[in-house]
Amino acid sequence: xxxxxxxxxxxxxxxxxxxxxxxxxxxxxxxxxxxxxxxxxxxxxxxxxxxxxxxxxxxxxxxxxxxxxxxxxxxxxxxxxxxxxxxxxxxxxxxxxxxxxxxxxxxxxxxxxxxxxxxxxxxxxx
Amino acid sequence: xxxxxxxxxxxxxxxxxxxxxxxxxxxxxxxxxxxxxxxxxxxxxxxxxxxxxxxxxxxxxxxxxxxxxxxxxxxxxxxxxxxxxxxxxxxxxxxxxxxxxxxxxxxxxxxxxxxxxxxxxxxxxx
DNA sequence: TCCTTATTTCGCCATATGACGAAATATACC
DNA sequence: GGTATATTTCGTCATATGGCGAAATAAGGA
Numbered sequence: 367x368x369x370x371x372x373x374x375x376x377x378x379x380x381x382x383x384x385x386x387x388x389x390x391x392x393x394x395x396x397x398x399x400x401x402x403x404x405x406x407x408x409x410x411x412x413x414x415x416x417x418x419x420x421x422x423x424x425x426x427x428x429x430x431x432x433x434x435x436x437x438x439x440x441x442x443x444x445x446x447x448x449x450x451x452x453x454x455x456x457x458x459x460x461x462x463x464x465x466x467x468x469x470x471x472x473x474x475x476x477x478x479x480x481x482x483x484x485x486x487x488x489x490x491x492x
Numbered sequence: 493x494x495x496x497x498x499x500x501x502x503x504x505x506x507x508x509x510x511x512x513x514x515x516x517x518x519x520x521x522x523x524x525x526x527x528x529x530x531x532x533x534x535x536x537x538x539x540x541x542x543x544x545x546x547x548x549x550x551x552x553x554x555x556x557x558x559x560x561x562x563x564x565x566x567x568x569x570x571x572x573x574x575x576x577x578x579x580x581x582x583x584x585x586x587x588x589x590x591x592x593x594x595x596x597x598x599x600x601x602x603x604x605x606x607x608x609x610x611x612x613x614x615x616x617x618x
Numbered sequence: 619t620c621c622t623t624a625t626t627t628c629g630c631c632a633t634a635t636g637a638c639g640a641a642a643t644a645t646a647c648c
Numbered sequence: 649g650g651t652a653t654a655t656t657t658c659g660t661c662a663t664a665t666g667g668c669g670a671a672a673t674a675a676g677g678a
Binding site for chain 4: 405406427429430
């Protein structure tokens with residue numbers, strides 16, 4: 367029950383669900399998820415750690431960048447089935463479709479440039 | 493997405509999940525769910541209304557009693573699949589098994605007696 | 619070593635959620 | 649109609665959650 371509830375609670379936030387859907391079939395750098403969701407880096411980092419704790423994603427650190435991808439082997443049965451369900455139900459969802467389109471643009475920019483522009487944008491606010 | 497999130501959020505509470513599992517294959521009176529979960533009537537009523545809004549259960553009023561059961565035809569695809577998943581994942585869960593056992597005892601008492609004893613128990617506290 | 623920068627952790631705030639009891643509602647029974 | 653009672657609604661409270669910015673951490677490059 368505990369594992370199951372951890373998975374369900376991890377899914378109980380639209381931004382986390384959008385992040386999971388964005389990770390379908392590809393790995394994403396944190397800055398790319400930040401760009402997609404339009405949230406503060408600290409917020410996205412927290413969301414990803416919740417997904418990780420529920421065994422829905424795994425992370426990998428390469429140089430300064432952290433990459434997340436959907437958990438496969440390391441996912442618990444609960445997590446694995448949740449991911450299957452998510453994809454079955456939401457692949458055709460409007461929000462997810464829009465994210466998928468926007469992701470194409472985001473992926474065209476390399477992480478280096480993306481992070482730089484995010485830092486500048488934050489600097490411009492203060 | 494909205495429907496999907498409604499379903500997920502409805503599942504994101506252990507007491508609601510326990511209530512859904514208790515409703516497998518049978519209809520239950522509110523007082524029976526109150527007895528099972530050990531929560532205040534108002535709390536259980538609120539939980540059931542959240543499950544109802546997510547289309548996971550339907551209710552029926554007969555006399556003074558309100559009965560809830562799992563939604564079948566009236567469930568959205570999201571809700572229906574969630575129920576299937578729940579049962580697949582949690583049928584062997586320890587908490588659910590314990591509830592199932594306790595439910596057998598509860599079902600042996602008729603609702604009338606059950607409600608009366610609940611009223612008395614609440615009266616005894618004040 | 620020092621500097622830059624991507625990410626995470628922490629502290630704080632606003633809102634959401636789940637709990638209860640009291641009051642309102644609905645329905646049977648006299 | 650009036651009373652008893654099962655359930656729901658409402659008000660309140662404590663805690664959980666999600667958001668941000670600032671500071672800490674980690675890792676590459678000068």
